Amino acid sequence: MKNDLDRDLSLSLEESSPQASRLDAAHLHAHDTRIHRQDRAFSTRENQAHALSLGGYRALSVLVAVGVILVLLWGVMDLPAFGRDTNPVENEVAERYLAQGLQEGGATNLVANMILDYRAFDTLGESNVLFTAATAVLLLLRGLQTREADRSLAAAAPEAPADPILRAGARALCPVILLYGLYIILNGHLGPGGGFSGGAVMGAALILYREAYGSEKMGHLFSFRTYRAISFFALAFYALSKAYSFFTGANHLPSIISTGTPGAILSAGLILPLNIAVGFVVCCTMYGFFALFEKGEI
Numbered sequence: 001m002k003n004d005l006d007r008d009l010s011l012s013l014e015e016s017s018p019q020a021s022r023l024d025a026a027h028l029h030a031h032d033t034r035i036h037r038q039d040r041a042f043s044t045r046e047n048q049a050h051a052l053s054l055g056g057y058r059a060l061s062v063l064v065a066v067g068v069i070l071v072l073l074w075g076v077m078d079l080p081a082f083g084r085d086t087n088p089v090e091n092e093v094a095e096r097y098l099a100q101g102l103q104e105g106g107a108t109n110l111v112a113n114m115i116l117d118y119r120a121f122d123t124l125g126e127s128n129v130l131f132t133a134a135t136a137v138l139l140l141l142r143g144l145q146t147r148e149a150d151r152s153l154a155a156a157a158p159e160a161p162a163d164p165i166l167r168a169g170a171r172a173l174c175p176v177i178l179l180y181g182l183y184i185i186l187n188g189h190l191g192p193g194g195g196f197s198g199g200a201v202m203g204a205a206l207i208l209y210r211e212a213y214g215s216e217k218m219g220h221l222f223s224f225r226t227y228r229a230i231s232f233f234a235l236a237f238y239a240l241s242k243a244y245s246f247f248t249g250a251n252h253l254p255s256i257i258s259t260g261t262p263g264a265i266l267s268a269g270l271i272l273p274l275n276i277a278v279g280f281v282v283c284c285t286m287y288g289f290f291a292l293f294e295k296g297e298i
Helices: 004-074 088-103 110-118 120-144 147-154 163-184 195-213 217-219 226-249 271-295
Strands: none
Touching: 088 110, 088 147, 110 120, 110 271, 120 226, 120 271, 163 195, 163 271, 195 217, 217 271, 226 271
8 A cells, every 4th residue: 555655656746847847947047037137237227327427527527627727827817928028037036046146045056046045945846746756656566566476476586697897897986976976966056066966976876786786785775765764854854944944034034044155065055955855855766766667666
């Protein structure tokens, strides 16, 4: 009796299995279709939201650009015609620089008087542009090195030994080039030279040393921490010192900084230390660009 019941149950399951399989397949197909429609609707909404945000960004960019243009145009509306001989810039500013530059600035190099005394904040902006450009390049190149394994392999790769002639030449020339660049900086308020040209010469000495002795040995002398510290303190000193000078001058207050005797090395007030600050910023930036593009890090 029991065997007959088992046989009948097995036969009924065998007869119903194809039908059950067809029902399961239909349910799965309906479920997949529903999921596909939901994904397609979500993708459509996501694309619409992206297109809307992109359109808003473009519209905002256009509005900001138009606003800046209008402000600039409004700012130059009252300027006198360019090149007219009666303009103040033609007959007052240049004459003031030449006639009273030595007395007010104390530097026998009148160009140094202009860029580091009368227009010192403009020069501060130029120095900040150099620092910002080097920082941006550093961030971009560091962002490309996303995998730690790549950095470790690059650091572990041995550098090719430099030519002995290059090493001997660098050993003899680097101190001389550094001293010459320092002389150009220190002599900037007395004659041709200054922080920009002297800093470029000193940066060339650092590049020559790196090429001769390699980045690893150069890293003991000049690292990213060194670059960051020198640039920060030089720019901070420049900004604070000139802020003091402009504050006392604008309020007709006596300054404790004397212009000294024109022609002496310790003269021209703040122009000499400002030249030193600019020179160090230019030197660090020049070497930093070379190191970044060569190896991706300072």
